[in-house]
Amino acid sequence: MPGSPRAEMKRHLMTLIVSVVVLDAIVIAVYYAAHIASRAEKVQQTFVAVWVIVTLLIVATLLKRVREARRRSVRGEGKGEGG
Numbered sequence: 001m002p003g004s005p006r007a008e009m010k011r012h013l014m015t016l017i018v019s020v021v022v023l024d025a026i027v028i029a030v031y032y033a034a035h036i037a038s039r040a041e042k043v044q045q046t047f048v049a050v051w052v053i054v055t056l057l058i059v060a061t062l063l064k065r066v067r068e069a070r071r072r073s074v075r076g077e078g079k080g081e082g083g
Contacts, residue, residue: 004073004076005069005070005072005073005075005076006069006073008069008072008073009066009069009070009072009073012062012065012066012069013066015062015065016058016059016062016063016065016066019058019062020055020058020059023054023055023058024055027051027054031047
């Protein structure tokens with residue numbers, strides 16, 4: 001069912017995966033384009049720290065949507081699927 005909570009959960013999960021892949025591709029491109037590897041260690045550490053924080057924000061936000069859709073799916077079916 002296209003409008004079902006389970007389909008919504010899968011859609012949010014795919015959005016999460018694609019978002020992280022796209023973010024990583026952009027950040028890796030910037031890393032090489034800006035020659036971060038040849039910069040000072042502090043610049044490299046800051047670059048990675050920002051990357052990790054942005055990834056964390058994206059994952060936390062989108063994972064919340066996946067969990068909400070999963071809860072609706074479980075309630076709609078009247079039973080859970082273990083774990």
